[in-house]
Amino acid sequence: MDPQRQSLIPIFLTEQLERAANRALYYAPVTRLQLTKLKGKSLGIELQRPDFNLLMEVGKRRLSFQNHWDHEPDVTIRGPAVALLRQIGSEDATPADLMRLGIELEGDQQLAQQFLQVIRDLDLDLESALGDLIGDVAAHQVAEVAKVGFSWLRGAAKTMLQQSRHLIAEEREWVLTPRKFQRFQSDVEDLREDTDRLQARLQRLQRLQNSLNPPSDENEPTP
Amino acid sequence: MSNEKTTHFGYKNVPVEHKQKYVGEVFHSVAAKYDIMNDLMSMGIHRLWKRFTIEMSGARPGHTILDLAGGTGDLTMKFSRIVGDEGKVVLSDINSSMLNVGRDKLLDHGYAGNIEYVQANAECLPFADNTFDCITIAFGLRNVTDKQKALESMTRVLKPGGRLLVLEFSKPTNPTFEKVYDRYSFSILPMMGKLVANDPDSYRYLAESIRMHPDQKTLKHMMRKAGLDRVDYHNLTGGVVALHRGFKY
Numbered sequence: 249m250d251p252q253r254q255s256l257i258p259i260f261l262t263e264q265l266e267r268a269a270n271r272a273l274y275y276a277p278v279t280r281l282q283l284t285k286l287k288g289k290s291l292g293i294e295l296q297r298p299d300f301n302l303l304m305e306v307g308k309r310r311l312s313f314q315n316h317w318d319h320e321p322d323v324t325i326r327g328p329a330v331a332l333l334r335q336i337g338s339e340d341a342t343p344a345d346l347m348r349l350g351i352e353l354e355g356d357q358q359l360a361q362q363f364l365q366v367i368r369d370l371d372l373d374l375e376s377a378l379g380d381l382i383g384d385v386a387a388h389q390v391a392e393v394a395k396v397g398f399s400w401l402r403g404a405a406k407t408m409l410q411q412s413r414h415l416i417a418e419e420r421e422w423v424l425t426p427r428k429f430q431r432f433q434s435d436v437e438d439l440r441e442d443t444d445r446l447q448a449r450l451q452r453l454q455r456l457q458n459s460l461n462p463p464s465d466e467n468e469p470t471p
Numbered sequence: 472m473s474n475e476k477t478t479h480f481g482y483k484n485v486p487v488e489h490k491q492k493y494v495g496e497v498f499h500s501v502a503a504k505y506d507i508m509n510d511l512m513s514m515g516i517h518r519l520w521k522r523f524t525i526e527m528s529g530a531r532p533g534h535t536i537l538d539l540a541g542g543t544g545d546l547t548m549k550f551s552r553i554v555g556d557e558g559k560v561v562l563s564d565i566n567s568s569m570l571n572v573g574r575d576k577l578l579d580h581g582y583a584g585n586i587e588y589v590q591a592n593a594e595c596l597p598f599a600d601n602t603f604d605c606i607t608i609a610f611g612l613r614n615v616t617d618k619q620k621a622l623e624s625m626t627r628v629l630k631p632g633g634r635l636l637v638l639e640f641s642k643p644t645n646p647t648f649e650k651v652y653d654r655y656s657f658s659i660l661p662m663m664g665k666l667v668a669n670d671p672d673s674y675r676y677l678a679e680s681i682r683m684h685p686d687q688k689t690l691k692h693m694m695r696k697a698g699l700d701r702v703d704y705h706n707l708t709g710g711v712v713a714l715h716r717g718f719k720y
Contacts, residue, residue, distance in 0.1 A: 250644045252687070254705040254714075256519045263522055288532070307552065316526040 258300065258315045265302075266313040272370065273311065275377045282366045283311070291363050292321035292355075295329040304363075323360045327351035336367055478616055481679030490616045491592075495566055497673045504668040505543050505572065511663055512674075518545075520712050523705070524607060524638045525549045527716055533557045534604040539593055539625065540564055540611020544573035544582075551582045561603075563589040563596075564611075593621040598628045605629075609638040613684035622697035629719040635699060637690065640681040641706070641713035648709050656681065687713045 273280050286306045293302040303314040303321055325332065331349035346353065353360050379387035424432070477484040480494070509517050524546065530536060532555040538547045541562040550560045562577070564570040567590055574588050591597050593608065593615050606625050615621045625635050643649040656678035664674025685693065687704050690713070694702045699717030706713050 250706055250710070252704055252706045252713075253644070253709075254523065254707055256516065256523070256707060259519050259523050259526070263519065308555070310552075312552070314526045316523075318529050319531065 261300075262302065262313045262315050266311065269313070270310045272372060275373045276370055277373070279366060279370050280309075282369065286359070286362060286366070289359060289363075290321040290323075291360070292317075292324035293332070294324060294326040295332065296326070297328050297330075300329070321355065323353065323355035323357065323363070325351065325353055325360055336364060479680075479683045481676045481683065487616060491565070494614045494616075497676055505569065506545075506576075508663070508668055508674075511667060512660060516708060520638060520707050520714070521545050521549075521609060523707065524609060524636055524714055525553070527705075527714060528605045528607060528636055529634065530554060530605055535559045535561075535602065537561045537563060537596075537598070537603045537606040537625075537628070539591075539596075539606055539608040540614070541607075541609070542566075542569045542573055542611070544577045546607055546609055547573070547586060548577060548580065548582055551577075551586050554585060556585060559585050559587065561587045561589055561598075563591045565590065565592050594624055595620075596624045596628050600627055601630045602628045603630060604633045605636070606633070607636045607638065610640065612637055612639050612690075613680050618685070619693055619697065622693055622699075626698045626719055631719055634716060634718050635694070637694070637715040639690070639713065639715075640684060641690075641710055642686040644706055644710040652711060687715075690715055 273283070283306050287308065288306065290303055290305040293304065295301070301315060303317045305312045305314070327346075327350050331351055335345065335349060335351060375387055375391040378390060381387070382390070476487045478487045478490050479485075480490050513520075528536070528550075530550055530553045532553065534554045535558060536550045536554060538544070538550060538560060541547050541564055544562055547560050547562040554560060562570070562573055564573065570588055570590055577583070577586060589597065593611070594617050606629055608621075608625070612618055612621065622635075629635060643652050657675075660678050661671040661675045664677075665671040668674070684690075687706065687710070691702050691704055694715060694717040697717075698719065700720050702715065702717035704713045704715040
């Protein structure tokens with residue numbers, strides 16, 4: 249194996265990522281505006297499983313990505329790829345979640361939160377993107393249809409979710425939880441033991457009574 | 472027997488003073504189709520080699536960078552973006568046709584303000600000592616007549632702490648792959664040159680000049696000899712291309 253060998257795959261992936269990110273940014277004016285506040289700042293991302301290093305720098309009008317760098321980024325995020333993606337996708341993630349998921353931060357932590365927030369807030373103007381491909385008029389019509397479709401889907405999903413929640417809440421009353429079942433089982437056991445004890449006690453009393461008043465023929469009722 | 476000093480021009484030996492003229496003719500001839508031929512010949516991979524060079528350059532906003540033998544300005548374009556308004560990129564080439572194509576391309580893409588164009592010979596750079604934070608020479612060194620002299624000239628104009636990056640065709644590390652590469656270079660490249668640029672001789676020269684260029688270890692030694700420290704290299708695409716890096720202290 250050649251020790252000086254340098255794979256071009258990460259460089260290719262980084263180039264594609266840079267291209268996609270800047271393309272997305274072109275259709276996300278709000279995000280672009282948010283990023284101007286972070287101009288000149290850099291975010292180092294050190295992914296584990298798979299291992300992949302990335303430096304993102306905010307330039308004048310675009311983002312640039314690198315695989316190799318020899319200066320200190322303003323902030324570095326380090327951790328398992330899956331955990332980092334989950335963290336980015338989660339709206340209500342707290343700083344405590346970072347620790348729990350094995351994500352480390354080094355450098356300006358507030359900046360890291362700002363970067364994550366910008367990524368989470370990414371709002372693409374898909375109609376404009378589509379317009380560049382098929383023309384504004386057609387894109388508007390497609391977008392309108394899509395909007396109605398999405399609205400219906402969203403409504404249907406919401407209704408279904410509500411009904412499901414209602415059904416589950418009702419059904420839940422009829423369904424035993426493991427804890428309830430264990431408690432019931434324990435109660436039955438207790439009752440069985442109590443009954444056994446009572447039965448034993450009654451039998452003992454019966455025997456005692458029999459020994460004190462032995463049954464005689466005289467006392468037998470005459471037919 | 473002649474006492475005339477000679478050097479190689481591809482596989483031919485030519486008088487030293489003629490090589491520059493011959494190389495000049497090759498590049499005047501290919502300048503117009505240079506970018507498209509690069510894409511065709513390397514199947515677009517030259518963009519990744521150049522991207523890696525940029526990443527290894529350590530270029531930062533405010534830096535002064537010399538893109539030597541910069542041709543059609545691929546590296547200059549990216550450096551111009553990185554160094555910003557407070558930095559400067561000098562695009563330099565010995566060949567006026569290449570420089571003109573590069574300047575037109577950069578201006579057409581809206582790159583101006585922090586770029587200067589200088590027609591210069593790498594062997595005697597017209598810049599003061601300790602001027603540049605970084606110098607790159609991509610696919611240019613093998614065309615220089617006196618490579619050692621050029622490396623020394625580049626070292627002179629580098630700032631202390633600055634770095635020189637030499638991106639150049641080199642020697643494949645795998646013998647089987649080398650055979651395939653040879654076949655490609657001497658059969659397919661001239662054919663492409665004929666079909667696209669109608670200039671098979673220039674592309675035959677390209678293949679020959681690559682074989683005559685020093686291999687990875689020799690170039691590393693030459694860079695050390697020129698006064699550079701911490702010289703290392705990275706083999707790209709199985710050693711078809713190598714990026715050498717050295718620092719001036």
